[in-house]
Amino acid sequence: MSGEMVKQTIQIYARVKPLARRQQAGIYSVGEDEKSASSLEIIVPRDLADGFVNNKRESYKFKFQKIFDQEAKQDAVFESIAKPVAECALAGYNGTIFAYGQTGSGKTFTITGGAERYSDRGIIPRTLSYIFQQLEKDSSKVYTTHVSYLEIYNECGYDLLDPRHEASRLEDLPKVTIMEDPDQNIHLKNLSLQQATNEEEALNLLFLGDTNRMIAETPMNQASTRSHCIFTIHISSKEPGSATIRRSKLHLVDLAGSERVAKTGVGGQLLTEAKYINLSLHYLEQVIIALAEKHRSHIPYRNSMMTSVLRDSLGGNCMTTMIATLSLDKRNIDESISTCRFAQRVALIKNEAVLNEEIDPRLMIIQLKKVIQELKDELAMVTGERRTEELTQEELLQLDEIIKTFLEDPDPESTLDVGADMRKIKHCFNYIKQLINRTNIPDRSLLSPDITGDEDTNTPEKKEELKKLRDLLHQRDNEINILVSMLKKEKKKAQNALFQLSAGSSGLAVSESSLSISLEEGQRPSACVNVEDTQDFGSSVHRSAFLPRRTGSGEEMSLGRQEAFEIFKRDYVDSVTIEDNKQLLKKRFAEAKSLGEKVNEVRNKINHLKGEITQRHMQRAALELPAN
Numbered sequence: 001m002s003g004e005m006v007k008q009t010i011q012i013y014a015r016v017k018p019l020a021r022r023q024q025a026g027i028y029s030v031g032e033d034e035k036s037a038s039s040l041e042i043i044v045p046r047d048l049a050d051g052f053v054n055n056k057r058e059s060y061k062f063k064f065q066k067i068f069d070q071e072a073k074q075d076a077v078f079e080s081i082a083k084p085v086a087e088c089a090l091a092g093y094n095g096t097i098f099a100y101g102q103t104g105s106g107k108t109f110t111i112t113g114g115a116e117r118y119s120d121r122g123i124i125p126r127t128l129s130y131i132f133q134q135l136e137k138d139s140s141k142v143y144t145t146h147v148s149y150l151e152i153y154n155e156c157g158y159d160l161l162d163p164r165h166e167a168s169r170l171e172d173l174p175k176v177t178i179m180e181d182p183d184q185n186i187h188l189k190n191l192s193l194q195q196a197t198n199e200e201e202a203l204n205l206l207f208l209g210d211t212n213r214m215i216a217e218t219p220m221n222q223a224s225t226r227s228h229c230i231f232t233i234h235i236s237s238k239e240p241g242s243a244t245i246r247r248s249k250l251h252l253v254d255l256a257g258s259e260r261v262a263k264t265g266v267g268g269q270l271l272t273e274a275k276y277i278n279l280s281l282h283y284l285e286q287v288i289i290a291l292a293e294k295h296r297s298h299i300p301y302r303n304s305m306m307t308s309v310l311r312d313s314l315g316g317n318c319m320t321t322m323i324a325t326l327s328l329d330k331r332n333i334d335e336s337i338s339t340c341r342f343a344q345r346v347a348l349i350k351n352e353a354v355l356n357e358e359i360d361p362r363l364m365i366i367q368l369k370k371v372i373q374e375l376k377d378e379l380a381m382v383t384g385e386r387r388t389e390e391l392t393q394e395e396l397l398q399l400d401e402i403i404k405t406f407l408e409d410p411d412p413e414s415t416l417d418v419g420a421d422m423r424k425i426k427h428c429f430n431y432i433k434q435l436i437n438r439t440n441i442p443d444r445s446l447l448s449p450d451i452t453g454d455e456d457t458n459t460p461e462k463k464e465e466l467k468k469l470r471d472l473l474h475q476r477d478n479e480i481n482i483l484v485s486m487l488k489k490e491k492k493k494a495q496n497a498l499f500q501l502s503a504g505s506s507g508l509a510v511s512e513s514s515l516s517i518s519l520e521e522g523q524r525p526s527a528c529v530n531v532e533d534t535q536d537f538g539s540s541v542h543r544s545a546f547l548p549r550r551t552g553s554g555e556e557m558s559l560g561r562q563e564a565f566e567i568f569k570r571d572y573v574d575s576v577t578i579e580d581n582k583q584l585l586k587k588r589f590a591e592a593k594s595l596g597e598k599v600n601e602v603r604n605k606i607n608h609l610k611g612e613i614t615q616r617h618m619q620r621a622a623l624e625l626p627a628n
């Protein structure tokens with residue numbers, strides 16, 4: 001892990017549920033006293049406090065990031081609370097949003113949503129929709145998304161996406177268990193990660209999980225108020241060709257109802273453990289108390305499954321947000337006060353979210369292999385150890401290309417760099433030796449005037465002549481260079497023309513003919529180059545252009561070349577990029593295909609309707625005729 005870190009306390013929000021018709025309103029007010037905070041004041045009514053020795057406070061004030069009052073709509077809640085967390089998850093940070101409150105206060109409504117109206121969709125479907133919209137827009141990265149849906153009931157974990165839910169009783173399903181690795185990372189056994197490539201697939205998984213949650217619920221077992229549900233979106237992203245992968249998890253958590261067995265006194269004195277309905281919420285509170293205390297080294301995460309699963313979200317590597325759901329009618333004032341108190345403690349917890357980056361091992365291996373080869377070559381040079389295995393066909397072709405470029409380069413400063421490999425250096429010498437041997441220049445003194453040792457060259461006239469001849473040679477060299485570059489241009493033009501020609505006849509022919517050119521060039525044996533050949537740059541192209549076209553080029557490649565091509569494909573540094581782009585292309589193709597199918601369907605419908613209309617017209621015309 002590396003990269004940037006964001007330190008942030010857990011953000012707390014409150015949401016007040018609208019009053020039901022017969023409920024008596026409690027007294028509270030929402031104040032926007034500061035720029036980045038709001039406050040909620042709850043007044044304890046006199047009649048509730050009656051009967052006690054009344055020296056207790058009557059008004060309680062709590063601070064939240066923002067308070068959503070009764071009329072707040074789902075889209076506003078999503079925009080303020082969930083969108084920023086979803087953005088962080090897209091950027092590679094972990095995020096958690098959890099709803100905490102008493103039974104019936106609107107946790108499920110806020111996290112999942114109501115089923116009656118589309119506008120009642122909660123945070124999970126809206127977040128999925130937002131995330132997939134963003135992924136569609138960003139073609140600079142390759143994204144993979146998975147979801148998982150965990151239910152914790154009575155300290156046992158269940159996979160809500162397990163298809164066996166329908167047929168089996170909850171007790172018979174395999175339990176999700178916690179495993180901890182040596183680095184203290186939590187892994188969940190028996191919890192499935194299902195890939196979702198688009199919003200629809202992800203929503204189907206959410207519905208499947210919600211259905212499974214309801215199946216397990218019987219009148220005797222009001223699981224939803226007693227169980228915790230954690231819907232997790234797992235996102236991984238990578239730039240094509242880059243070795244770095246970012247992974248993030250976004251937990252959307254609907255906790256169990258937080259109410260206590262016996263109502264607390266209005267003052268809210270602490271109750272003993274036994275009075276908690278839900279022991280795991282008690283342990284959650286313990287963790288939060290421990291985290292809020294300074295200098296506490298031991299945090300009791302392990303006491304419950306829920307705190308173990310959410311360990312990263314509480315005082316760890318995560319951007320966490322809590323929504324306190326409140327049912328502020330008169331009867332629930334004390335529960336609301338205890339929910340708010342809990343939230344105030346949660347707000348003290350500091351998290352440190354780091355960018356979750358890791359290196360893709362496939363690309364790392366390719367890069368390291370290259371480095372190893374370079375080091376081996378250098379080592380062989382230094383130790384004088386000879387490398388005996390023959391250079392491959394591919395290496396020889398590459399070398400010839402480098403030598404040719406070097407020889408053609410008019411710049412006298414240019415160097416021939418083939419790396420620290422004795423075999424390659426030898427090959428270069430051989431190449432140049434053969435080149436010289438094959439140039440049948442009659443006057444050898446022109447080739448290397450300094451080593452002929454001819455006495456006559458010392459006379460002033462001879463010297464003058466020699467200088468002239470050298471100048472002439474230099475001039476000729478320049479002319480040759482100009483001609484060579486002209487030829488190259490012509491070659492390119494010819495190739496382009498060839499391309500256009502073939503493209504005109506069929507798209508496939510283009511790739512075939514261009515392949516035949518490269519093969520033709522590649523076939524020239526590297527050791528038999530002569531000056532005539534090297535200067536006849538255009539010839540191979542022209543020749544190949546009129547050669548019969550190869551069909552099924554792959555079959556006609558020699559075994560060695562085919563193998564070399566496979567190796568090249570595998571080891572080419574951009575192979576992963578190409579692979580990634582292929583995947584993207586495949587995805588786009590599938591999208592285009594399904595759109596095409598839809599268009600066809602609609603077209604068929606239109607045709608069908610047209611047919612019906614024509615028939616109606618005819619019927620009507622037939623009816624009207626006798627009347628006229």
Ligand SMILES: Nc1ncnc2c1ncn2[C@@H]1O[C@H](COP(=O)(O)OP(=O)(O)OP(=O)(O)O)[C@@H](O)[C@H]1O
Pocket residue numbers: 016017018070101102103104105106107108109110114224225226256257325
């Ligand atoms: N903001 C809201 N607007 C409209 N209806 C709401 C709102 N909040 C909650 N409700 C309704 O109140 C009822 C109870 O809410 P919900 O089931 O979300 O509570 P809960 O806190 O999840 O309860 P439990 O702990 O039993 O799961 C539901 O019928 C829900 O539709």
